[in-house]
Amino acid sequence: MSRAVDSVINWARATSLWPMYFGLSCCFVEEITAWTPRYDIARFGAEVLRLSPRQADLLIISGTVFKKVAPVVLRLYEQMAEPKWVISMGSCANTGGMYDVYSVVQGVNQILPVDVYIPGCPPRPEAVLHGLTRLQEKIQSEERPSARVFHMAGGSQGTVSPVLVDGETKTRDTRGPGMNGIPVRGSSVTPPDFNGTRAQFMWTPPAAQITPGAVENEITSQLVRRFGDAVAPAEKSADMLTIDVDPSRAPEVLRFFKFESSPRFLRLEDYTAVDQSARQNPEDYPDFTLVYHLLAFDPAVRVRIRAALYGRYPETQSIHELWENAGWYEREIYDMFGIRFSGHPDLRRLLMPEGWQGHPLRKSYPGRATEMPAYTIEDARNLQPRAGEQFYRVDEDGESYVLNIGPHHTGTHGIIRYIAKMEGETITGLDMDIGYHHRGAEKIGERQHWIQYIPYTDRVDYLVGAANEFPYVLAVEKIAGIRVPERAEYIRVLFAELSRIANHMAYMGITANDVGALTPNFYAFRDREMIMDIVEMISGGRLHPAFFRPGGVAADLPEGWKEPVEAFLRVFPKRLGEYEKITLKNPVFRARTVDVGLMEKHDAMDLGVTGPNLRSTGVNWDLRKNMPYSVYGSLDFDVPTDTVSDCWTRFRLRAEECRQSVRIIRQVIDQMPGGRYISADYRYVVPERQDMLKDIESLIHHFINVSRGPKIPRGEAYAATENPRGEQGYYVVSDGLGFAYRVRIRASSFTNIQAFAKICKGATIADFIAIIGAHDYTPADIDR
Amino acid sequence: MINLIKRVELLTNCADMALQNMAQLMRPGPGGSMFPVNHTYALSSWTPGVVSFLAFIFAVFLMMAVLMILTGFLGEKRVNENKLRPYESGIIPTGSTPIRYPVPFFLVAVFFLIFDVEGAFIFSWALAVKALGAKAMVQMTFFIFVLLMGLVYIWFKGGLALSGGKNKRAGRR
Secondary structure (H helix, E strand, C coil), X not given: CHHHHHHHHHHHHHXXXXXXXCCCCHHHHHHHHCCCCCCCHHHHCCCCCECCHHHCCEEEEECCCECCCHHHHHHHHHHXXXXXXXXXXXXXXXXXXXXXXXXXXXXXXXXCCCCEEECCCCCCHHHHHHHHHHHHHHHXXXXXXXXXXXXXXXXXXXXXXXXXXXXXXXXXXXXXCCCCCCCCCCHHHCCCCCCCCHHHHCCCCCCCCCCCCHHHHHHHHHHHHHHHHXXXXXXXXXXXXXXXXXXXXXXXXXXXXXXXXXXXXXXXEEEEEEECCXXXXXXXXXXXXXXXXXXXXXXXXXXXEEEEECCCCXXXXXXXXXXXXXXXXXXXXXXXXXXXXXXXXXXXXXXXXCCCCCCCCCCCCCCCHHHCCCCCHHHHHHCCCCCHHHCCCCCCCCXXXXXXXXXCCHHHCCCCEEEEEEECCEEEEEEEECCXXXXXXXXXXXXXXXXXXXXXXXCCCCCCXXXXXXXXXXXXXXXXXXXXXXXXXXXXXXXXXXXXXXXXXXXXXXXXXXXXXXXXXXXXXXXXXXXXXXXXXXXXXXXXXXXXXXXXXXXXXXXXXXXXXXXXXXXXXXXXXXXXXXXXXXXXXXXXXXXXXXXXXXXXXXXXXXXXXXXXXXXXXXXHHHCCCCCXXXXXXXXXXXXXXXXXXHHHHHHHHHHHHHHHHHHHHHHCCCCCCECCCCCCCCCCHHXXXXXXXXXXXXXXXHHCCCCCCCEEEEEEEEECCEEEEEEEEECCCCEEXXXXXXXXXXXXXXXXXXXXXXXXXXXXXXXHHHHCCCHHHHHC | CHHHHHHXXXXXXXXXXXXXXXXHHHCCCCCCCXXXXXXXXXXXXXXXXXXXHHHHHHHHHHHHHHHHHHHHHCCCCCCCCCCCCCCECCECCCCCCCCCCCHHHHXXXXXXXHHHHHHHHHHHHHHCHHHHHHHHHHHHHXXXXXXXXXXXXXXXXXXXXXXCCCCCCCCCC
């Protein structure tokens, strides 16, 4: 009898699982793709994603479990109804995966019991379906729920596997058990203990050098006239005019650059620091260097300003009054390096959780999570995120109240937390708590070699794929002076533009979904899948192709690459018109977006807002046109702009950009040149496959460059590309070794979202969801 | 018991007839003659139907009770601190829930009440439209017109906007 009841209950439960709408990072993109028409998870009875843990019984941990978000994950799990199950999706959730880094929990099974593990990075949508059916099988074959349901002794239901304890029931070693005492590969070059790498004994030519143009010379002479000895133009630079300043006069110099120099440098493009204590020859360097990158729009020119700082925890002057986005940059530098800024109004940690010990980007800080004590369930209970009361005072008698939107919220597109001060439905103040998605990508850059690091760049912004690799390889090529064959350039542009369409499709679908239109989502993901197929056919990967290499790309285009691309170009433009019709002309969509979230031009420029968000305010600025890189200079396309920046315009511009990308891809197909796909300068690149197989010299280069990485000459370079989301920049410092000394990622979302504090004031909660949706960011790109 | 069933049938019939009457009324054209109200209590569930009405109420409460007790009894319950805590995006909630409601919420509630009560007048008139004749029709049209004017007035005064429209710049596109 009880067996019969068991099987009825099990059948009912297994065939109607209710997963929670819960995503952490890249994996969630593939998880949500499993819901779209091609994969159609509805066939398995689990299509209704529940928005609240109260209504859900299945938690799919899709992505990286960060130490900052782990308390939230645990709480959501505990708030779910009984019985409940957990699927751990992807390498990060399973073991930490490729992110053995200070901010990541090495496996969600340290804080939650797990039923099913789905391998992959990220697993394909089919793998999600497989994981789900495995769980259904497990429920139907192993569980005996009737006793529990009728409050009798015995029986089993839900997850019964225990939470694992490091060293007892699990090992955090990603190589598996039994490797105790054997150093993890690459640890000999991990700061601060450099045991030496043979790259020191290799010779390379010195880093590339640019000769300053007329504009640069003019700026230098203006500066020297004005500041005399306080400024010193650097003798050599691989990419742009570089000026060393006395840190005490840096604010003055920067003020001069912003308001007085000609041209005026209106944008603080990037602002970071470098810990110089682990250099090969530390006597040549200060303890820390502050690095400012500025940009002038007309003529388009960048300048780098460096200020040397001395001491263990130096203090310098804040420049938050000069540029609005400097406030966050300074908080980040304080968080990561422990450098303090006098005069900063709110100098607290930005990325790491409150109460975190140490400053992760200092060279003395351990990079790997496995070098630190394991994260336990007690940690997840004790280390709670900063309480909302600490952001805004709660007014007990008045009409205002404080509302947390995120870190787990369907409208926030990932784990980011907004703390809104509300009066009724109106937002009167908005603060953001970021860092829930901090994967330590910059720290990892200091230990993976130049080519190994490419897959990490993919994952910095998981929706745009190969476009992310572009600025990184450009920066490396700038330092070493590598020339890229033309065919490789065209292949890169092909990937970059396909990524743009793929991203904008996801954007259009999800943003329309946010304001109440479910249909565009299903259409948009259909086209996104066509692009994923093309990307997979050429590179072998879907979300994360890891296809670019310094000096070219990883492989030549396969035979028959043209047909699927042409098939896509044939159907896509017409479909795009349809999508525009069902969104931009839809009265509900218009009511939710027109005149909502107005952004002013000077605010956008001052904050360093980039990409379509900047162009929607009337600034005609696109790096592909204004500072052309790769072969964009020879391609014919338009840059859509608008003058009134509301959510509707920002949405419209992205649709229009897709149309321009189609034009570019058509030209790429027609003009695709023959020849090599990677540079012949084998000192720095992975040789072509055929050469490696036939020629001993190439074989040696292949072995060295793949195993311990090419030696890139000492120098530094900054490169930025026009990514779908905005300008993505990489500032790469080499100390003449097989891996970077410092990798700095200037992420577009990081600056773009800082506009929210201003444009959300006075908006309602409903407007707010439309605003953050239309702005287009990914938390991975904010927190890196 | 049989008596009860009869009464339930009677009540259902009455409701049917009332619906048919309304359907007839809605039908346009000259043939739209009124269906004669041939049962004295067709529109009143009170005089003949007190018992059946109570029976309905009893049945509803019984069903609710069964469902609640079953769901309350069946299934495993586990309680922990987090489960008892309100859900606020995965964070420990900030502040307390009894806050002072801002005026716009209150206004919307009041407007709803007003228009809802007036709906009751219109429905009762609609059921007796034939009997009341053209004069009532004119009166009711005037009544609805006044109501509409009220709605338009509220709308233009911004009484229906929750945010007071601060962030909007209307009429651009």
